[in-house]
Amino acid sequence: MRVRLIYSPHVVEKPVLAEIILKTGLPINILEAKVNAQKGELVVSIPSSGKKLEEILTMFREAGVQVQKFMRALQIDYERCISCGACISPCPTQALRFGSDWTLEFDEEKCIACKTCVNACPVKAITLP
Amino acid sequence: MKVQREMRSIEEINEKIKRGDAVVLTAEEMIELAESSGIEVAAKEVDVVTTGTFGAMCSSGVFLNFGHSDPPIKMTKCWLNDVPVYKGLAAVDGYLGATALSETRGFEYGGGHVIEDLVSGKEIELRAESYGTDCYPRRHIETVITIDDLNQAILVNPRNCYQRYDAATNSTDRVIYTYMGTLLPNYGNVTFSGAGQLNPLCKDWNYETIGIGTRIFLGGGIGYIIGEGTQHSPQGGFGTLMVRGDLKQMSSRYLRGASFYRYGVTLYVGVGIPIPIINERVASTAALRDDQISVNIRDYGIPSRPDRRPIVKRVTYAELRKGKVTIGDKEVPSSSLSSYKMAREISEVLKKWILEGIFFLTKPVEPLPRKREFKPLQIRRKELRVRDVMRKEVITANPYDGVKEAARKLVARGIDHLPVIGPDGKLVGIVTSWDLARAIANGKEMLSDIMTRRVITAREEESIDVVARRMAQHNISGLPVVDDAHHVLGIITTDDISRKLVGRRLTI
Numbered sequence: 181m182r183v184r185l186i187y188s189p190h191v192v193e194k195p196v197l198a199e200i201i202l203k204t205g206l207p208i209n210i211l212e213a214k215v216n217a218q219k220g221e222l223v224v225s226i227p228s229s230g231k232k233l234e235e236i237l238t239m240f241r242e243a244g245v246q247v248q249k250f251m252r253a254l255q256i257d258y259e260r261c262i263s264c265g266a267c268i269s270p271c272p273t274q275a276l277r278f279g280s281d282w283t284l285e286f287d288e289e290k291c292i293a294c295k296t297c298v299n300a301c302p303v304k305a306i307t308l309p
Numbered sequence: 310m311k312v313q314r315e316m317r318s319i320e321e322i323n324e325k326i327k328r329g330d331a332v333v334l335t336a337e338e339m340i341e342l343a344e345s346s347g348i349e350v351a352a353k354e355v356d357v358v359t360t361g362t363f364g365a366m367c368s369s370g371v372f373l374n375f376g377h378s379d380p381p382i383k384m385t386k387c388w389l390n391d392v393p394v395y396k397g398l399a400a401v402d403g404y405l406g407a408t409a410l411s412e413t414r415g416f417e418y419g420g421g422h423v424i425e426d427l428v429s430g431k432e433i434e435l436r437a438e439s440y441g442t443d444c445y446p447r448r449h450i451e452t453v454i455t456i457d458d459l460n461q462a463i464l465v466n467p468r469n470c471y472q473r474y475d476a477a478t479n480s481t482d483r484v485i486y487t488y489m490g491t492l493l494p495n496y497g498n499v500t501f502s503g504a505g506q507l508n509p510l511c512k513d514w515n516y517e518t519i520g521i522g523t524r525i526f527l528g529g530g531i532g533y534i535i536g537e538g539t540q541h542s543p544q545g546g547f548g549t550l551m552v553r554g555d556l557k558q559m560s561s562r563y564l565r566g567a568s569f570y571r572y573g574v575t576l577y578v579g580v581g582i583p584i585p586i587i588n589e590r591v592a593s594t595a596a597l598r599d600d601q602i603s604v605n606i607r608d609y610g611i612p613s614r615p616d617r618r619p620i621v622k623r624v625t626y627a628e629l630r631k632g633k634v635t636i637g638d639k640e641v642p643s644s645s646l647s648s649y650k651m652a653r654e655i656s657e658v659l660k661k662w663i664l665e666g667i668f669f670l671t672k673p674v675e676p677l678p679r680k681r682e683f684k685p686l687q688i689r690r691k692e693l694r695v696r697d698v699m700r701k702e703v704i705t706a707n708p709y710d711g712v713k714e715a716a717r718k719l720v721a722r723g724i725d726h727l728p729v730i731g732p733d734g735k736l737v738g739i740v741t742s743w744d745l746a747r748a749i750a751n752g753k754e755m756l757s758d759i760m761t762r763r764v765i766t767a768r769e770e771e772s773i774d775v776v777a778r779r780m781a782q783h784n785i786s787g788l789p790v791v792d793d794a795h796h797v798l799g800i801i802t803t804d805d806i807s808r809k810l811v812g813r814r815l816t817i
Contacts (some may be wrong), residue, residue, distance in 0.1 A: 262363065262565060262577060262651055268632070268644035269498035270491040277632070282650035300491040302365065302567035302577070302646075 181233055182211065182293055186246040187220035196243045197222065204236060211293050223250075225292050254297070256286055260305035267297035267306060310515060310679075313588035319672040322356045322585050326666055331356045333663045335656040336507045336584075336595060343596035352592035357663055357670065360509040361526070361581040361655030364502050364647025365567055367488070368468035368539060369576045370406040371424055371556050374460040375435065377401055382447035384437040388412070389423045391434070400445060404465075407566075407576035419574030422566030424464075427456045428528070429561045462556035464528060464564075468538035470580050472510035472548040473604050476501035476629060476643070478621055478636065481610035483782065486571035490646050492609055496621070496636045499606055499643035504652035505599040505626030509582035510548045514594040518585050519550075520673025526581030526659045530558030531668070534582075542683040550677075552580065563655065579651060581659040585670050600627035606634070612775055614685055695776055696769040698809045699790045699799035705730045708737060708757035712748045715740060715756055726787040728797050729760050735795040739764045741787075766791045767801055777806055 185197070192215065201208050212223035226236055237247050263284045268276045275290035276297060298306050325331035332355050334342065339358045343351040373394070375384075383400040387393070391413045394403040409420035426433060437450040456462055477489035478499045485492045490500045505511065513519050523534040532554025541549045563579030586592045603625045607618040621636060628634055634643045662668035705728050706715050715727055719742050729738035738760030748759040767776045767788040780788060780803060787802035 262648045264364075264577075264648040264651075265645035266490045266500070269500060269642040270493060271642075272493075274642065278649075282648075282653065296491065299570040302490075302569055302575075303565055304568065 181226050181229060182250040182291075183224060183226060183237065184248040184250065185220075185222045185224060185240060186248065187215070187222075188244065188246070189218050191244040192216075192218065192220045194243065196240065196245055197224070199243075200236065200239050203239070206236070209292065223293070229289075250293075254286060254288075254291060254293075255307045255309060256284065257305045257307070260303050261301075262303055262305075264302065266302055267300045270296050270300045272296065313590050316352060316586065316588055317356065318587070319585055319670050323669045325356055326663055326669055329664075329666060331663060333357045333359060333660045335653070335660050336360050336512050337653065337656070339592075339596050340506060340598050343592070348589065348593050348596060351596060352586055352589045355586050355592065355595075358512060358584045358586060358595040359581060359656045359659040359663070360504075360512045360584060361507050361579070361652040361657075361659065362470060362504040362509060362647060363563065363577060363579045363651035363655060364504070365488070365569070365575045366466060366469045366578040367408050367575045369424075369464070369466040369578055370404055370420065371427070372461065372463045372465055373403045373405060375401040375403070375454070376458070376460050378447060378450060380447045381445045382437060382439045382450055383442055383445035384450070385439050387435070387437040389433050389435060390418070390426070391436075392418070392420050392423050408573055410574060416568050416571065416573060419566070419568070421574050421576035422568075424556070424576055425561050425564055425566040427459075427462060428556060428559050428564050430455055430457075456557060459557075463553060464532070464556045464559065465535075465551075465553045466538075466578065467551050468540060468549045469552050469578055470509055470538070470550045470582075471503060472508065472514075472546055473505075473602060474502045474547075475604050475615075476606040476624065477609045478606050478641070479610040480608045480619075480621075485609060486569070487609050488569055488572050488575075489609060491570065496639065496641055498641055499629065499634050499636070500646055501604065501606075501626075501629045501643065502646045503604075503626070504647060504649060505602050505630070506597060507649070507652045507656055508602075509580060509584075510550070511597055511602055512582075512595045513584050513591060514546070514597070515590065516543070516548065516677040516679060517591050518587060518673070519582060520676040522671050522674045523582065524669070524671040525552065525554075525583075526579070526655055526662070526668075527552055527554035527559070528556070528579055529560030529563035530554050530556075532580075533671075534673070537677050537681065540683055541678065541681050543677070543679050543681055547683075548677060550580075563651075577648075579655050581655040583659060583663060583668070583670055598627070599630060600625045602626045604629075606636070612778075616685070693773045693809065694769065695767050695771045695773065695790055695801055696799075698773060698805050699767075699769070699801040700805060701799045703728060703789070703797055703800050705797065706740065706756055707731070708755075708760065710756045712745060712754055712756065712759065716742075716745045716749070719745065726789075726800060726802065728764070728789040728800065729756055730797065736764055736766070736789055736791055736797050738762050739789060764789060768792075769798060773806060773810075776801060777803070 209225040214221045273290045275287045279285045391411045394405045407421040411418040432453045441448045479492035536551045538549030538551045565577040605620045606622045725742045727740045731737040740760045767790045790799040
């Protein structure tokens with residue numbers, strides 16, 4: 181699950197993420213980070229789901245960090261997509277594949293939002309909002 | 310090639326199409342039938358097999374006639390949506406090539422996109438310039454057109470529809486961006502192109518039915534084969550086609566502008582060719598399966614001409630399409646660049662056209678050549694190579710030299726790069742003036758502690774273009790030149806290159 185963590189000035193200096201990683205033992209991956217002395221914004225991928233995920237998100241909220249869930253990682257415009265496959269093998273997590281009728285399919289759970297496919301798509305059918 | 314007994318003529322097939330009782334199968338259906346009933350039965354029963362492919366075809370473009378304005382102009386330069394149109398033709402004729410880049414949007418937009426926009430009926434900005442003549446006094450045009458305003462818009466593609474195409478991988482340690490798409494480092498993936506068992510030229514492998522005048526599905530409309538394509542290379546099974554068709558009949562579903570990241574723009578073209586089953590041999594090639602059509606996987610990390618890119622492995626389209634290929638002891642993901650889904654759709658549309666009696670087959674007026682030499686371009690002038698530019702007198706150091714001593718050497722000789730040589734005379738590292746400054750700041754003392762051990766090198770016979778690109782990619786300014794045994798023969802720096810090239814061309 182990809183989430184955006186928003187740190188306000190009074191928590192920006194606390195090692196919230198490190199503490200939660202240590203406490204849960206989960207390898208939470210930082211995909212994007214904009215941090216300065218005033219505030220911070222991280223996009224992280226938490227390899228968890230369901231109740232466990234909600235518990236982790238609660239830990240962030242209790243530590244004073246605002247949490248925003250990404251509802252969708254990638255947008256594939258199927259009007260433009262020609263199901264060529266140019267995005268499939270460059271994807272580092274195999275989040276893209278062909279379905280049984282050779283239509284491009286996307287597995288949201290596997291996506292780490294690295295944008296490799298956005299660049300690899302010849303017809304600009306993939307966007308990352 | 311042995312003469313085979315003709316089982317049915319094109320005329321007979323067309324009679325059946327007219328009557329509505331022709332037996333038409335897509336190439337996939339033909340494969341199934343041949344497998345279940347055998348090739349003899351399939352040859353007897355089937356009149357036509359339809360094929361399809363939908364891939365990036367760079368040698369594509371459109372001849373345009375704009376009509377005359379009043380006062381008229383002899384256009385010498387012309388742009389459509391800022392993409393340059395070739396104007397070495399009559400006053401208002403032009404050729405728009407698929408790979409021409411927009412002068413304002415670069416890799417984002419080009420000829421292929423203009424063609425898609427024209428087919429979609431969108432408004433296109435036309436700009437043209439001229440020097441003005443007595444008969445054509447106008448010197449400038451800026452207006453807006455759509456495809457309906459054009460007298461002719463004729464797609465004429467010098468090379469489409471490759472019979473097969475070699476697959477691509479990358480041995481180097483960085484991502485490369487090629488016309489075969491994004492290739493990950495260390496053989497991280499394999500990309501390939503072509504529809505394999507649906508590919509038109511694979512299905513009439515010996516060109517017994519396909520030739521000049523063959524009527525085809527082109528970009529959603531009707532087109533014709535007008536001859537062999539450029540680089541037609543039939544002996545190795547790499548035939549190509551030159552095709553033409555009326556753009557005004559076509560559809561953007563089957564003609565799509567495309568951008569290959571950090572490479573350029575192109576056009577995806579949909580082509581479908583009917584294969585009349587005139588004899589048993591044609592039937593058997595029409596029933597070829599993906600696992601019977603093989604190609605080489607080549608290393609695009611080596612920037613040589615296509616036939617010299619090292620062959621990594623030979624695979625079939627069936628293996629490539631599975632999505633995983635084994636290279637060495639590693640399983641790597643493979644994926645296509647051309648659309649199998651669309652290729653299949655095209656073979657089905659063409660089948661429908663024939664069954665509905667709106668598409669008839671033609672007998673070619675001349676077959677495609679079965680022999681052609683595909684020659685490389687010889688460079689007959691002497692070109693600058695690394696050996697012509699490198700400095701042969703190389704100041705070197707050994708790994709146990711002190712940092713201060715090394716710094717003194719650089720200052721005394723006015724140089725920035727110090728290759729480090731091991732006791733066996735081989736290159737083991739490199740130190741730059743920046744490395745030394747940092748070492749002094751951090752209190753390090755020995756070169757072996759601070760040198761870069763993975764040295765980027767050059768070879769004597771390499772071209773300057775290749776080496777300059779390598780330096781730019783690694784953001785470095787000098788490369789030791791080494792031989793096979795990793796002995797240092799010289800050093801080449803960006804300074805050497807710029808000094809040598811000031812005021813002259815790359816040839817000497």
